[in-house]
Amino acid sequence: MLKTFLIGIKDLRIAFRDRAALIFMLAAPFALTLGMGLVTGRFNGGSSGLSNIPVVIVNLDHEQLGNTLVELFNSEDLADLVEPTSSADPEAARLLVDDDDAAAAIIIPEGFTRSVIPQAGEQATEAKIEVYANPSRPTSAGVIKAIVDEFISRVDEGSVSGQVSIVKLLRSGRITPQEAQAAGTELTQRLNNDPLDGALAIKLNASTADGEALKFDILAYLAPGMALMFLMYTVSYGGRSILTEKAQGTLPRLLVSPTNSMQILGGKVFGIFLTGAAQMLILIGATTLFFNLKWGDSWGVIVLVLAAVFGATGWGMLITALARTPAQVGSIGSAIMLIFGIMGGSFISIENMPAAVQTFSKITPNAWALNGFTTLGLGGTLADLSTPITALLTMGSILFLASVVLFGKKNLVQK
Amino acid sequence: MSSILQVQNLIKKYDDFTAVKGITFDIKEGEIFSLLGPNGAGKTTTISMLSTLYAPTSGDATIAGHSITKEPMKVRNAIGVVPQDLALYEDLTARENLMFWGQMYGLSGSSLKNRVNEVLGQIGLVDKAKDRVKTYSGGMKRRVNIGVGLLHKPKVLFMDEPTVGIDPQSRRAILDTVKDLNKQGMTVLYTTHYMEEAEELSSRVGIIDHGELIAIGTQKELTKQVGEAETLVLHIGENEDPAALAAAFKGIKEVLEANVIGHEISVITPSAKDVLAAVVTKANERGIKIHSIDIREPNLEAVFLHLTGRALRD
Numbered sequence: 155m156l157k158t159f160l161i162g163i164k165d166l167r168i169a170f171r172d173r174a175a176l177i178f179m180l181a182a183p184f185a186l187t188l189g190m191g192l193v194t195g196r197f198n199g200g201s202s203g204l205s206n207i208p209v210v211i212v213n214l215d216h217e218q219l220g221n222t223l224v225e226l227f228n229s230e231d232l233a234d235l236v237e238p239t240s241s242a243d244p245e246a247a248r249l250l251v252d253d254d255d256a257a258a259a260i261i262i263p264e265g266f267t268r269s270v271i272p273q274a275g276e277q278a279t280e281a282k283i284e285v286y287a288n289p290s291r292p293t294s295a296g297v298i299k300a301i302v303d304e305f306i307s308r309v310d311e312g313s314v315s316g317q318v319s320i321v322k323l324l325r326s327g328r329i330t331p332q333e334a335q336a337a338g339t340e341l342t343q344r345l346n347n348d349p350l351d352g353a354l355a356i357k358l359n360a361s362t363a364d365g366e367a368l369k370f371d372i373l374a375y376l377a378p379g380m381a382l383m384f385l386m387y388t389v390s391y392g393g394r395s396i397l398t399e400k401a402q403g404t405l406p407r408l409l410v411s412p413t414n415s416m417q418i419l420g421g422k423v424f425g426i427f428l429t430g431a432a433q434m435l436i437l438i439g440a441t442t443l444f445f446n447l448k449w450g451d452s453w454g455v456i457v458l459v460l461a462a463v464f465g466a467t468g469w470g471m472l473i474t475a476l477a478r479t480p481a482q483v484g485s486i487g488s489a490i491m492l493i494f495g496i497m498g499g500s501f502i503s504i505e506n507m508p509a510a511v512q513t514f515s516k517i518t519p520n521a522w523a524l525n526g527f528t529t530l531g532l533g534g535t536l537a538d539l540s541t542p543i544t545a546l547l548t549m550g551s552i553l554f555l556a557s558v559v560l561f562g563k564k565n566l567v568q569k
Numbered sequence: 570m571s572s573i574l575q576v577q578n579l580i581k582k583y584d585d586f587t588a589v590k591g592i593t594f595d596i597k598e599g600e601i602f603s604l605l606g607p608n609g610a611g612k613t614t615t616i617s618m619l620s621t622l623y624a625p626t627s628g629d630a631t632i633a634g635h636s637i638t639k640e641p642m643k644v645r646n647a648i649g650v651v652p653q654d655l656a657l658y659e660d661l662t663a664r665e666n667l668m669f670w671g672q673m674y675g676l677s678g679s680s681l682k683n684r685v686n687e688v689l690g691q692i693g694l695v696d697k698a699k700d701r702v703k704t705y706s707g708g709m710k711r712r713v714n715i716g717v718g719l720l721h722k723p724k725v726l727f728m729d730e731p732t733v734g735i736d737p738q739s740r741r742a743i744l745d746t747v748k749d750l751n752k753q754g755m756t757v758l759y760t761t762h763y764m765e766e767a768e769e770l771s772s773r774v775g776i777i778d779h780g781e782l783i784a785i786g787t788q789k790e791l792t793k794q795v796g797e798a799e800t801l802v803l804h805i806g807e808n809e810d811p812a813a814l815a816a817a818f819k820g821i822k823e824v825l826e827a828n829v830i831g832h833e834i835s836v837i838t839p840s841a842k843d844v845l846a847a848v849v850t851k852a853n854e855r856g857i858k859i860h861s862i863d864i865r866e867p868n869l870e871a872v873f874l875h876l877t878g879r880a881l882r883d
């Protein structure tokens with residue numbers, strides 16, 4: 155275990171001393187993020203990449219909360235981002251989504267308001283808002299879902315605890331301390347004395363939402379896209395170092411030291427993992443610092459980075475196990491970096507690609523991780539990342555198994 | 570003295586090619602044993618098997634009481650290996666390399682630090698310890714390569730042609746280091762194709778050729794095989810034909826052997842001064858110009874020539 159760790163640290167150190175590697179690992183993705191940010195006008199307050207997302211809203215509630223949500227979607231704040239239409243028929247709305255005429259359908263069920271704010275003498279019934287998402291537009295649908303989630307969570311907070319909600323709003327700068335005080339008093343009073351009068355709080359929350367959190371920063375898509383693309387460089391660089399060590403004699407030398415081959419291979423893998431994680435975290439730090447980019451929930455970011463690096467490391471190992479020389483790893487690695495970068499959505503959103511490419515993108519760590527980063531960028535948390543994280547971990551595990559089998563057949567000792 | 574290393578009929582095949590064809594020898598504790606042989610003789614293959622890198626095709630060896638096939642981990646702890654080709658991380662400094670390799674040999678903490686400083690002193694690189702290995706000269710790299718093999722104070726040190734391709738000064742330093750280490754009690758298995766190194770360093774020498782150990786013993790024992798013979802080396806012009814002349818030398822009664830090595834002809838004879846005149850006459854008869862003539866005492870080169878009909882170096 156200790157030796158595995160030490161070998162990994164050694165590789166991390168070597169990678170960060172390699173000027174050429176640093177250019178690919180850090181300078182290139184940073185510069186490309188900057189460049190694409192300039193092109194898309196992110197730095198002069200231009201439009202975000204996602205705009206006018208078509209969404210169908212079916213309001214069967216027709217009461218305060220349902221109406222508030224419809225108003226929210228039609229508000230000035232979201233005017234650029236979404237293009238809502240309304241429909242009376244849930245089936246028709248779903249059909250629009252199925253026909254790819256909308257990114258999502260929002261169906262507000264009858265009695266939604268009452269399920270949150272029970273009328274006197276009435277039993278609270280359960281009624282949930284449904285977001286029927288278009289699978290071929292995951293990012294756009296994600297945006298819609300995030301807006302609805304945000305709305306629901308405010309509704310929940312409003313009905314459960316006015317305090318929490320206000321503190322949160324205050325922290326995020328959505329209401330002023332004066333407003334907070336007034337709203338707080340009001341809410342507390344309401345929750346203590348008059349559970350029936352909840353609508354006010356919701357109205358307050360929704361109307362003070364300035365839409366900032368809901369607006370999608372195009373850099374929150376570009377920066378992870380670039381970082382993930384060059385993460386593929388890092389893992390093939392790390393894989394290549396296994397064969398380089400063989401060629402430069404340090405691998406045989408390790409093998410004649412009292413270190414067993416599992417410790418050595420484990421150390422190499424750990425080194426790739428460490429280097430990739432360091433690269434991602436540095437890029438995240440740098441874009442946060444220089445571009446004022448909000449990556450979102452810290453735990454979500456950390457866990458997603460680790461899962462993405464794990465999945466990518468699996469690819470690095472597979473490439474290494476298939477290649478014969480360090481140079482081969484280098485060229486296969488570069489090819490995969492580009493293919494995965496493009497197919498995984500680093501340049502063009504996956505939604506705009508043909509179905510075949512969208513299916514193919516499922517084997518790239520890029521697509522899954524990008525999906526996760528988009529969720530985080532839209533205000534999601536670790537809890538919302540179970541799909542991409544599971545996919546990345548599964549991908550990594552399968553690739554590791556495959557490469558261990560391939561490595562077993564390959565003689566790492568003799569030239 | 571007891572044997573610290575016993576080799577029993579080691580064989581290594583690479584596919585159809587047999588690189589080591591069943592060699593048997595032993596090394597006594599505290600000695601420097603040289604494996605002397607030309608390129609491709611099987612020296613590195615032998616060391617690779619003894620250091621547990623390659624599994625032998627058949628045969629076995631014990632080192633410090635442990636079998637290389639059955640207890641490789643114990644063998645690895647007992648041996649230090651200085652590979653023929655440099656095996657270092659060029660982007661790390663000498664100190665970082667030594668620290669890392671020391672850790673791989675289970676050293677840690679202050680004992681690791683102290684040992685690294687000691688070894689840096691031994692290889693004369695204290696001042697340069699903070700520089701990356703890639704900035705070093707060939708000789709300095711060789712010294713670090715050796716240093717790595719010494720860190721855990723192995724009982725037996727394998728050195729595979731540690732002086733190949735370096736300047737005479739560094740070579741001198743390395744040979745002195747080997748002798749120092751041996752004085753401190755380290756047993757050394759040293760491979761080389763330089764006869765002079767084997768002569769200077771070793772108590773016993775094994776001569777290896779085409780995967781076979783063709784002679785083994787002290788230098789005295791080995792040179793005796795050539796008898797009291799001396800070697801006469803003639804350097805002739807580049808445009809001359811040495812083969813015909815060598816054939817002619819073989820007709821001289823006192824000449825035991827005459828071999829061509831490039832533009833040299835090496836003549837083995839019981840008495841150099843007795844054949845000198847005849848040799849020069851033969852050359853003159855053919856109109857071949859002799860640039861110079863050396864007379865050499867019996868040495869390992871002569872032994873190799875005698876045993877194989879070829880020179881150690883070509």
Ligand SMILES: Nc1ncnc2c1ncn2[C@@H]1O[C@H](COP(=O)(O)OP(=O)(O)OP(=O)(O)O)[C@@H](O)[C@H]1O
Pocket residue numbers: 568569583586588606607608609610611612613614615653730762
């Ligand atoms: N991995 C291998 N596969 C096939 N043949 C090999 C392999 N390694 C060595 N050989 C062959 O085995 C023979 C012995 O090689 P070895 O490296 O042991 O010789 P050596 O005495 O160390 O030579 P040198 O002085 O050049 O280092 C050579 O003919 C070489 O070509």
Ligand SMILES: [Mg+2]
Pocket residue numbers: 612613614653729730
């Ligand atoms: Mg060799």
